Amino acid sequence: MRAMIFAAGLGTRLKPLTDTMPKALVPVGGKPLLEHVIGKLQAAGYTDLVVNVHHFPEQMKAYLAQHHPDVRISDESASLLETGGAVKHARPLLEGEPFLVHNVDILSNLDLAWLRGQVRPDSLATLLVSERETRRYLLFDEHMRLKGWTDIGTGEVRSPYPDLDPARCRRYAFSGIHVMGVGIFDAFDALGVPERFPIMDFYLAACARYSIIGIPAPGLKLLDVGKLDTLAAAEAFLETAD
Secondary structure (H helix, E strand, O other), X not given: OEEEEEOOOXXXXXXXXXXXXXXXXXXXXXEEHHHHHHHHHHHOOOOEEEEEEOOOHHHHHHHHHHHOOOOEEEEOOOOOOHHHHHHHHOHHHHOOOOEEEEEOOEEEOOOHHHHHHHOOOOOOEEEEEEOOOOOXXXXXXXOOEEEEEEEOOOOEEEOOOOOOOHHHOEEXXXXXXXXXXXXXXXXXXXXXXXXXXXXXXXXXXXXXXXXEEEEEOOOOOEEEOOOHHHHHHHHHHHHHOO
């Protein structure tokens, strides 16, 4: 089974650590963030792994060559392509079967095999979501099909449906973990996506034409290790996430 780890980001919220190393190699509980994610994926049967690199790419390449020589690298050294562009750029490494996408800075107790079992055959993408409190939410209908996005702090709503009423939608936070179907690259072509774009922009544009489904995981514990003040919490989280 195939998966891609988003690991190319600049990690600006983890400065000054990321002034000298990529975010993916920041240690948590004695191991780099990347190692935690790779271990989780491999334990769930994902043996065909792709990692994108940009920030301190030579450090990433050296680490993978030493510890995970079978992991394939999608090199974005020349230009950071954002999440959607990263998938498009890695097309030669990903095309041909469904694949899971996992942010490198997300720790969770998610049962990845359970998530695979929730994927609907007709869905272009399956997004793991949760009821955690945040400012920005994805909006779904009663069948958990994506309809839009809202920022409750500003009242902004983004949707291909001009009359969408957020109050009539189910509201969930995105987890940074999702499964893309085999049709994703054809959909990129059909919508004419650029080389560099956020994947959520694509999902919000595509959800009127394609089935993009949200899946809430019962009992999900999830931590975004994106800031310095979350590193200590991350070590405690690793001890209690099972």
